Amino acid sequence: MIEKVLVVELNSNTYIGMTQSGEFIERELVPGLAVGDYINIKKEDQKDKGSIIYHPLFRLAAVFILVLSLVMLNFDQTSLVLTIDINPSIEISLNENEQIIKAIGLNEHGKELLKMNNLKGSNIDEAVSFIVEESIIRGYIKPDIENLILISRIVKLN
Numbered sequence: 001m002i003e004k005v006l007v008v009e010l011n012s013n014t015y016i017g018m019t020q021s022g023e024f025i026e027r028e029l030v031p032g033l034a035v036g037d038y039i040n041i042k043k044e045d046q047k048d049k050g051s052i053i054y055h056p057l058f059r060l061a062a063v064f065i066l067v068l069s070l071v072m073l074n075f076d077q078t079s080l081v082l083t084i085d086i087n088p089s090i091e092i093s094l095n096e097n098e099q100i101i102k103a104i105g106l107n108e109h110g111k112e113l114l115k116m117n118n119l120k121g122s123n124i125d126e127a128v129s130f131i132v133e134e135s136i137i138r139g140y141i142k143p144d145i146e147n148l149i150l151i152s153r154i155v156k157l158n
Contacts, residue, residue, distance in 0.1 A: 001043040007035055017041075078102070082124070085150040086135050088113045098124055109140065 005017035005025065015033055016026050030039065078093040078101060088109035093102040103119040105111030113134050119127045132149075135141045141149075 002040045003043045004038050005041050007033055007037045007039060010035060079155070081154040083150075083152040083154075084128070084131055085152075086131070086140050086147070088131070088135065088140060090114065090131060092119065092124070092127060094124060100124070100127055103127070109138075113138075 003019055005019050007015050007017050008024070009016040010029065010033065013029055014026050015029050016024055017039065018024055025041075027041070033039065077095060079096045080094040080098070082092045082094070083106070084090050084092065085106075087107070089106035090110045090113065091104045091106055092100055095101050100119045100122050103114055105114045113131065116134070117130055119130065122130075132141065136143065141147045
């Protein structure tokens with residue numbers, strides 16, 4: 001297929017032309033060519049067949065990376081946030097599979113507790129068990145008196 005190209009710039013060995021679709025292309029200079037001339041070229045010549053982006057494996061790799069990125073983006077998306085306040089105070093973000101994707105200490109005791117285990121990748125049962133056990137060991141929860149544990153839940157609606 002033949003397409004008209006408007007010559008917009010001349011260089012020592014090449015010319016730059018604008019196709020009818022508005023693309024700029026660079027080709028080997030043709031003798032006698034001047035700025036403003038129209039030249040007919042084969043439409044398939046506009047693609048640089050040697051370019052890596054036209055290689056089938058490159059296209060396959062690009063599709064694979066795109067799909068993997070979308071899966072990982074969805075996997076790390078927060079769908080539920082729990083805040084556990086004993087003293088330590090900890091905020092836990094979970095994905096749709098109820099796996100912890102992030103845990104943040106909201107006060108110094110919470111930050112100190114998470115230095116031992118950041119809880120990422122754990123399920124909520126493991127995380128609560130760890131937090132309660134460590135709170136008992138550190139004296140934040142005392143078995144012989146009444147203790148207050150506040151758990152707040154925020155569900156993210158999609």
